[in-house]
Amino acid sequence: GESVGLHLPTLSVQEGDNSIINCAYSNSASDYFIWYKQESGKGPQFIIDIRSNMDKRQGQRVTVLLNKTVKHLSLQIAATQPGDSAVYFCAESHSGNTPLVFGKGTRLSVIA
Amino acid sequence: DTGVSQDPRHKITKRGQNVTFRCDPISEHNRLYWYRQTLGQGPEFLTYFQNEAQLEKSRLLSDRFSAERPKGSFSTLEIQRTEQGDSAMYLCASSLAAGGEQFFGPGTRLTVL
Numbered sequence: 001g002e003s004v005g006l007h008l009p010t011l012s013v014q015e016g017d018n019s020i021i022n023c024a025y026s027n028s029a030s031d032y033f034i035w036y037k038q039e040s041g042k043g044p045q046f047i048i049d050i051r052s053n054m055d056k057r058q059g060q061r062v063t064v065l066l067n068k069t070v071k072h073l074s075l076q077i078a079a080t081q082p083g084d085s086a087v088y089f090c091a092e093s094h095s096g097n098t099p100l101v102f103g104k105g106t107r108l109s110v111i112a
Numbered sequence: 113d114t115g116v117s118q119d120p121r122h123k124i125t126k127r128g129q130n131v132t133f134r135c136d137p138i139s140e141h142n143r144l145y146w147y148r149q150t151l152g153q154g155p156e157f158l159t160y161f162q163n164e165a166q167l168e169k170s171r172l173l174s175d176r177f178s179a180e181r182p183k184g185s186f187s188t189l190e191i192q193r194t195e196q197g198d199s200a201m202y203l204c205a206s207s208l209a210a211g212g213e214q215f216f217g218p219g220t221r222l223t224v225l
Binding site for chain 1: 114116145147152153154155156157160168170203205213214215216217218219
C-alpha cells in the first residue's frame with residue numbers, strides 16, 4: 001500500500017547550524033501533513049503541521065515546506081540546539097480525518 | 113506532558129499470557145487512537161474511537177487484540193495469548209475532533225518473553 005517514507009535515517013549537525021529533514025509521501029489523496037519529534041522513552045510530540053492548500057508554514061525556529069508536485073515534505077530547524085536531538089517523523093492523513101500514517105523516522109544528532 | 117496518560121509504562125509478560133493497557137486521554141477529547149511502534153519504526157495505526165464508538169480497525173489488529181472505550185473517556189487495549197511478535201511500544205493519542213491535532217501519551221512498552 002501507499003506509505004510515507006524518509007530519505008535519510010540519520011542526520012548529524014553542528015550546534016547552531018540549520019537542519020533539514022526530508023520526507024517523501026506517495027498517497028496523492030493525503031492533504032494534511034504533520035511533523036513529530038520523539039525523544040527516547042517518550043511519545044511523539046507535535047511540532048508543526050501543514051495542509052495541502054499551503055506550500056510553506058513557519059513556527060518558532062521551524063519551517064515546513066510542502067511540494068505537492070513531487071510529493072515531498074521537509075522540516076527545517078533553524079539554529080539547531082542540543083535539545084533538538086531526537087527522532088523526527090513525518091505523518092500524513094486525509095483531511096486529518098483518517099488515522100495518521102507515519103514514516104520510519106530520521107534521527108537528528110546535534111554535535112556541540 | 114501532553115495530558116494523555118498511559119498505564120503501565122512497562123510490562124513484561126510470558127508468551128501466552130493476557131495483558132491489558134489503559135489510556136486516559138485529555139478529558140474533552142472525543143477521538144482516541146491506538147498505535148503500535150517497534151524499534152526504529154514509526155507508529156502504526158491499530159484502531160480509533162469517536163466517543164465510545166470504535167470506528168476503524170487496522171488489519172494489524174488480529175483477533176487476539178481488543179479495544180474498548182466504554183464511557184467515551186478512558187480506553188483499554190487487551191492482547192490475549194501474547195506472542196513474542198507483540199513486543200512493541202503501544203501508544204495512545206487523543207484529539208478534540210476529527211482533523212484535530214493528535215496528542216500522544218508516553219506509551220506502554222510491552223516485552224513478551
